Amino acid sequence: MNKVELLAPAGSLDRAILALDYGADAVYVGGKKFSLRARASNFEIEDIRNLCLYAKTLNKKVYVTTNIIPHDNDLDGLDEYLIALESSGVTGIITSSLSIIKRAEEVAPKLERHVSTQMSITNGSTIKFFSSLGVKRVVLARENSMDEIKRIMKETPLEIEAFIHGGMCSSYSGRCVLSNHYTLRDANRGGCAHSCRWNYHLYDGKKRLNEHKRFFNVGSKDLNAGAYIEELIKAGVASLKIEGRMKSAYYLATVVKAYRMLIDHYYEKCSIDKKTLEEFNIEIRKAENRDTGIGFYNGITTINEQLYDQRTEEPTKEFVGYVLSYNDETHEALIEQRNYFIPGDTLEAFGPHLNNSRFIVGEIIDFETKEVLDAARHPLQKLIIKTDIKLKEKDMLRKVFK
């Protein structure tokens, strides 16, 4: 059996490269057209080509989403786009349109065709249906429990991809038009306004049942399926997918590295022990800005999977710097500031090849003016700090809060 693929999202070229560097086996990205997450789709064909060249050097893969549910006008330029993707070295497309699957087979046959979670696949018979359409892989609906996935895996003729982390729709994907009706923003063409996360009042006829400000909520916690990685790998799932093409570089690096650690631990020890899982969850929490749960992995969701009385997106202030270079002789690191920190703060460095390593900040020097600063307070400011830890470009620094 092939090793499971860790599949990460990326909303830009530099984040895609970062995800690959931090341990993803593959990335999925969206182009300017045909893709959900319209705001995250910053990839021109040239970007995709460059990404594929980079991925090839690491023996890794690139998938491109063409997963909108298109209207007639959206399909202009499809053939040219598919041909360009194929010639760029893209491994496959992820789509929710049967006509795009068919067209890709006709004009760009080397592209693998993967069926998107937007098709809400919840049983093995649907997978058999898709196997007759020349599809290579399906992305399961997030509504499948672990037991249901195991049953699907027993008879599937296709590769299976399952979500393990990130945002969850409350509705079956592809079947929700709440955003369309409330805001005119099409949830199935990249414009979802996340209406499921808003506050609602519940009525029984004319009588309101919820007390004022104690709203009826339908929004879901994010998914963290770390506890199910061992079972998913044992079941034979081909790809473990992280959601989040709009997420920051810091989030991506933290989450990808944490899952990489977990997956590698499984393959080394043939199991994941409680201590390793706890370490994983400690790492993951450093990036999370929303409450997480296990989604449907344990069966039909309970109150533990819902967001009530809370809007818990808190921008994480942990991420403080991005390493641009390190001088082995002077032990000086050139960093780009991302959040406030001061001399005396304890920072934790981590990177693609660097396990968590802590140090206390000494002097902070402005790279341009050489002035000694009392604090690192300006975003993107270039600073010099000293540390004995051998940092590398692309390593990251986060603050350790007491």
Add this chain to the structure above:
Amino acid sequence: MKLFVELNDIKDLKYYKGSNIIGVIVGLNNISLKNEKLSLDDFNNLINNKGDLKIIVDCERLFSDEDLDKNIQFINSILKDIDYLTFSDFGLYENIIDKTKLIYRAPTYLTNTADVKTYMKLFNLVVISSEISKNELLVIDNNIDSNHIIDIFGMNQIFYSRRPLITNYFKYRMMDNDPYKDSYLVREDTRSDKNHIKEDETGTHIYESFYYKLDEELIKLKADYGFIHVPFMKSCDIRKVIKAYNEFYNDFDVTKLNDKLENIKTYKGAYDIESVLRKGDNNE
């Protein structure tokens, strides 16, 4: 265009008549998405008393493997007594013994000509999405053979979740209300319109706020069949809808059609939006 109308209560069967009303659409427990469902006794009563009416059973829910195990035998057993079955789960298609009776219907998916044509090659009949503008509908209808179906009146589910959201909410708030009642509504905090919300064994469903309807567009559409959906509607209003559309297809008088529907709050729904804007589109 010949019309199928949802039948919510077997007692109303006698009103489903007219030269243009050729059938009923019914829901059954555990397999349908439709809100109102017939008991098995009522369903058998319908089969025995349908006269010339055709019967479509709504089988549009999503199924897990276990759901299919539990229900597929029953679904296959009723095929001989019905004319069609609407579905949206390809897994159901794989397990149905008579695929000629299948109609694909999932209001969010068949939104472009290419997909409609692709689905029409795979399945006997399809229903074009009602979550597109009327101009888009006219284009698709014009580009394909007439052997397809259009939703001409209804109230779509705009949210379909596997989560038991009402049950969970009552549990969280420690309320002992019955989560499966028909009478629940939700209202977004900053808005005034309410939406029906219904939880059942298939999950939680939220409906759009009003009934959508097509009227003048019907004159240009060449589809052979139209569906009329009437969730949560009182019997007296259902009769008005049946009469209005049946007579419309005799005289094609749009003014009379709308006069007959005057007391029912309707709008054009998604059909009336020129394009549903994506994030980043210019809103001018």
